[in-house]
Amino acid sequence: MNVLLILPMLIPLLTASLALLAWNHPRLQRGLSVFGAASLLGAAIALLTVVWSDGIQVTQGGNWPAPFGITIISDLFSAIMVGLTGIIGLSVVLYSLVSIDPARESFGFHPLIHVLLMGVCGAFLTGDIFNLYVWFEVLLIASFVLLALGGERAQMEGAIKYVTLNLLSSAIFLAAIGLLYGEAGTLNMADLAIRLGNSDRQGLTTALAMLFLVAFGIKAAIFPLFFWLPASYHTPPVVISTIFAALLTKVGVYSLIRVFTLMFTQDTALTHTLILVIAGFTMVTGVLGAIAQVEFRRLLSFLIVCEIGFLLMGLGIFTPLGLAGSVFFMIHAIISMSALFLLSGLTERICHTFNLKQMGGLYHSYPALAVLFLVPALGLAGLPPMAGFFAKVTLLQAAIEVESYTIVIVALVVSLLVLVAIARVWNEAFWKNPPDDIAGLVGRPGALQVSGARLIPLLLPVVTLASLTLIMGIAAEAILAIAMDAGEQLMNPSGYIQAVLGGQQ
Amino acid sequence: MDTILAFVIGGLYAAGIYLILRRSIVKLIIGLALLGQAANLLIFTAAGLTRAQPPIVAEGSEVPINPSADPLPQALILTAIVISFGVLAFTTVLVKRVYQTVGTDDLDDMKATDR
Numbered sequence: 001m002n003v004l005l006i007l008p009m010l011i012p013l014l015t016a017s018l019a020l021l022a023w024n025h026p027r028l029q030r031g032l033s034v035f036g037a038a039s040l041l042g043a044a045i046a047l048l049t050v051v052w053s054d055g056i057q058v059t060q061g062g063n064w065p066a067p068f069g070i071t072i073i074s075d076l077f078s079a080i081m082v083g084l085t086g087i088i089g090l091s092v093v094l095y096s097l098v099s100i101d102p103a104r105e106s107f108g109f110h111p112l113i114h115v116l117l118m119g120v121c122g123a124f125l126t127g128d129i130f131n132l133y134v135w136f137e138v139l140l141i142a143s144f145v146l147l148a149l150g151g152e153r154a155q156m157e158g159a160i161k162y163v164t165l166n167l168l169s170s171a172i173f174l175a176a177i178g179l180l181y182g183e184a185g186t187l188n189m190a191d192l193a194i195r196l197g198n199s200d201r202q203g204l205t206t207a208l209a210m211l212f213l214v215a216f217g218i219k220a221a222i223f224p225l226f227f228w229l230p231a232s233y234h235t236p237p238v239v240i241s242t243i244f245a246a247l248l249t250k251v252g253v254y255s256l257i258r259v260f261t262l263m264f265t266q267d268t269a270l271t272h273t274l275i276l277v278i279a280g281f282t283m284v285t286g287v288l289g290a291i292a293q294v295e296f297r298r299l300l301s302f303l304i305v306c307e308i309g310f311l312l313m314g315l316g317i318f319t320p321l322g323l324a325g326s327v328f329f330m331i332h333a334i335i336s337m338s339a340l341f342l343l344s345g346l347t348e349r350i351c352h353t354f355n356l357k358q359m360g361g362l363y364h365s366y367p368a369l370a371v372l373f374l375v376p377a378l379g380l381a382g383l384p385p386m387a388g389f390f391a392k393v394t395l396l397q398a399a400i401e402v403e404s405y406t407i408v409i410v411a412l413v414v415s416l417l418v419l420v421a422i423a424r425v426w427n428e429a430f431w432k433n434p435p436d437d438i439a440g441l442v443g444r445p446g447a448l449q450v451s452g453a454r455l456i457p458l459l460l461p462v463v464t465l466a467s468l469t470l471i472m473g474i475a476a477e478a479i480l481a482i483a484m485d486a487g488e489q490l491m492n493p494s495g496y497i498q499a500v501l502g503g504q505q
Numbered sequence: 506m507d508t509i510l511a512f513v514i515g516g517l518y519a520a521g522i523y524l525i526l527r528r529s530i531v532k533l534i535i536g537l538a539l540l541g542q543a544a545n546l547l548i549f550t551a552a553g554l555t556r557a558q559p560p561i562v563a564e565g566s567e568v569p570i571n572p573s574a575d576p577l578p579q580a581l582i583l584t585a586i587v588i589s590f591g592v593l594a595f596t597t598v599l600v601k602r603v604y605q606t607v608g609t610d611d612l613d614d615m616k617a618t619d620r
Contacts, residue, residue: 130581137588144595148602156603157615163596164533168525171540174585175547181578182551231618 002059004050005072005125007043008082011036012089012118016111026105030097033110037093040117041086044079051079052482056489056499058127066500067188071127075496076486077327081124081254084334087468088246089117091461095342096239098450098458104149104237112149116142116243123251127500130177130187132255133170136219140166143248146240147232158232165228169218176211183208190500193262193493202266209264209271213256220252222312223281226305230289233304234297234354238345241297245304246338250330253311257326260315261490268318276316280407283309283414290421296344296354296429299421300337303380306418307333310395313407314487317398324487325395328479332387332469336376339465343373346462347429350447351438356425361434365447370430372466377426379469381419387472390480510550517543528612530603534596541589545582552578 015036022028051057051074061070074082093113100109119139126132144166148159181187183204184195196205214225221229229249233241256275264271286306293299311333314326344354346369351359363370379386392415399408450458472479489495517539524536552575560573604610 130584134584134588137592141592141595144592144599148599151602151606153606154618156599156606157618159599160530160533160603160612160615161618163599164525164537167537167592167596168540171521171537171544174541174544177581178544178548178551178578181548181581182553185575187577227619235618 002057002072004043004047005057005059005074008040008047008085008121008125009118011040011043012114012121015039016114016118019111019114020108023108026102029105029110033093033114034090034097036114037086037090037117040121041083041090044083044086044121047074048079048083051076052485056495058499066127067186067191070131071188071190071500072125073127073190073496073500074125075489075499076482077254077257077490078124080327080331080482080486081250082121084250084331085117085120085124085247087465088243088334088338089113091338091342091465092239092243092246094457095242095345095461098454099239099345100237101150107149109146109149112142112146113243115139116146116247120247120251124254127189128187129180129189129192129259133173133177136170136173136251139248139251140170143244147236147244149240150236152235154235158235161228162232165218165225169215172211172218173215176208176215179211180208188500189258189262190493190497193497194501196263197266205264206267206270209260209267212259212264213271213275216252216255216259217278218252219249220256220312221249221282221305221308222278223285223305223309226282226286226308229305230293230298230301233301234295238297238341238348242338242341242345245300245341246334249304249308250311250334253308253330256312257315257323257490261318261323262493262496265493272316272318275312276404276407279309279312279316280410281309282306282312283410287414287417287421291417291424294356294428296347296356296359296425297341298354299356299425300340300344303418303421304337306414307337307380309414310392310411313395313411314398316407317395317402317404318491319398319402320484320487320491321394321401322398322487323490324480324483325391325398327486327490328387328394328483329391331479331483332379332391332472335465335472336379336386336388336469339376339462339469340373340380342462342465343369343376346448346458349449351429351434353438356428358435358438359429360432360438361430363430372462373430374426375466376469377422378419379473381422382415383419385473386469387476387479388469390473390476394480394483506554506556507550510546510554514543514546514550517546530600530610530612533612534593534600537596538589538593541585541593545585545589548578548582548585 019029019032056075058073119135122135218225283306286302290299290302310329311326314322348354379388382388382392521536521539524532555574558571558573560569562569
């Protein structure tokens with residue numbers, strides 16, 4: 001039994017349970033919440049270190065030999081994702097200490113966040129396809145409640161769309177699992193990889209692959225299944241938007257990468273080409289949607305869709321370098337996107353609106369805030385020296401290697417358009433003079449509505465995440481080395497299969 | 506038996522999708538419930554139907570006497586039913602709150618967050 005593999009699920013579970021017991025003690029809940037999130041980050045870093053030095057870690061649930069029990073497994077990609085979950089979890093919990101309102105806090109905000117984190121970590125660490133479904137449901141039900149918590153009208157409208165599309169995707173996922181079990185007779189992903197590879201009914205396998213593509217595609221918000229995302233992500237409070245934006249779609253992308261590198265690699269000419277085409281369309285629609293928006297968080301939501309396109313691009317190229325690019329881009333996308341979402345909360349505190357037209361003058365009054373925006377935002381557009389530049393270069397290099405020049409051109413044009421979207425935010429919120437009705441608000445002392453020590457939990461996560469995008473850009477070589485290893489592991493699933501099925505104690 | 510169940514499952518999927526496409530959120534929820542049930546029956550059928558064969562293992566043997574039904578899909582369905590029960594309970598409350606907050610059950614009147 002490898003405890004390190006269980007901890008990322010156990011810590012949030014314990015934290016959520018204890019926070020539930022402390023229902024009437026908000027101060028205790030906050031303390032528990034921060035402690036739990038910090039421990040999760042610690043456990044995640046420990047796991048990443050062990051996987052980085054000792055290779056893939058496996059443990060079998062209840063010591064049942066694979067493929068009969070539930071396998072918990074972490075390769076480098078999983079460990080990186082758990083590490084990112086730890087970083088985002090802690091940032092969001094810290095930010096929420098000041099920003100979440102007492103009403104939401106008293107209705108279980110902290111336990112819910114930790115249940116969500118548990119579901120996300122579980123999905124990253126499981127090696128069993130049905131168990132993946134269960135973890136999806138855990139994180140979904142937590143996200144449903146978080147989205148609806150507070151019961152504002154916009155939240156209700158957003159929730160109904162979010163819930164419907166996610167339940168539809170779950171139903172498709174479940175049906176696909178049923179058919180897969182009927183075809184292969186196993187649910188262990190490593191075992192499935194072998195059996196599907198030996199199956200003589202390749203047509204059926206490809207049909208199953210398409211079902212999984214749709215099921216995970218809805219969750220990952222790929223073209224043309226993404227419409228629920230910009231309709232719901234901007235409705236809850238900023239912290240909740242942030243954790244959704246950073247982690248939930250990425251769980252979908254993670255699952256796509258997992259099943260399409262491990263299980264469905266029989267007919268790559270069809271499946272992975274299709275993924276590459278979808279990736280292109282996702283980028284283009286995402287960025288075009290973003291340019292048309294005047295609501296800060298809706299604009300960012302469309303940029304998430306655009307990022308999903310880049311994440312899938314590496315999978316579609318399907319070479320070690322391509323997947324390394326996807327992993328690198330994942331690290332960059334999660335961190336810069338959450339920095340921007342948290343920052344949109346700061347601007348809302350100053351201007352009392354998310355509408356870009358009604359904002360203005362922030363550069364003049366808060367130059368530091370403007371820098372905080374520019375670092376992750378320019379990283380998103382792919383400008384050096386931020387991490388986004390190196391992630392995009394890796395992806396483009398991979399695409400040129402396999403001579404997919406169309407996607408190279410699309411990705412370059414899209415990057416330019418992302419810059420246009422970013423420039424729009426810059427012009428509207430930071431550069432232009434503030435409209436008359438808020439001119440009195442901007443630059444007034446105490447505009448963030450908090451002061452003194454309470455500013456620290458509000459600013460620390462944003463500053464940390466923004467500087468991380470810069471640091472990762474400067475240390476791009478180290479990050480790329482990890483991403484290359486993760487990409488190699490994904491492209492050669494024999495190590496993964498061997499770790500699960502062979503040589504266990 | 507397989508054929509009958511295949512038609513039942515097809516019917517459930519058709520009804521579920523039809524209801525999801527309606528404008529009323531109550532019908533939407535019923536449609537989602539039907540889709541979940543269709544998926545459960547699909548697992549049940551796809552894993553193979555073996556009727557009236559108890560899984561009795563003879564003494565000294567390691568395999569059952571008769572080819573019996575695989576118990577795993579039924580365990581999967583049980584899990585899925587429990588999950589869908591919880592999710593359905595949540596969505597029912599959500600529909601009520603949506604109706605109270607927005608004042609309509611017509612999805613076409615809930616476009617405010619799409620703009």
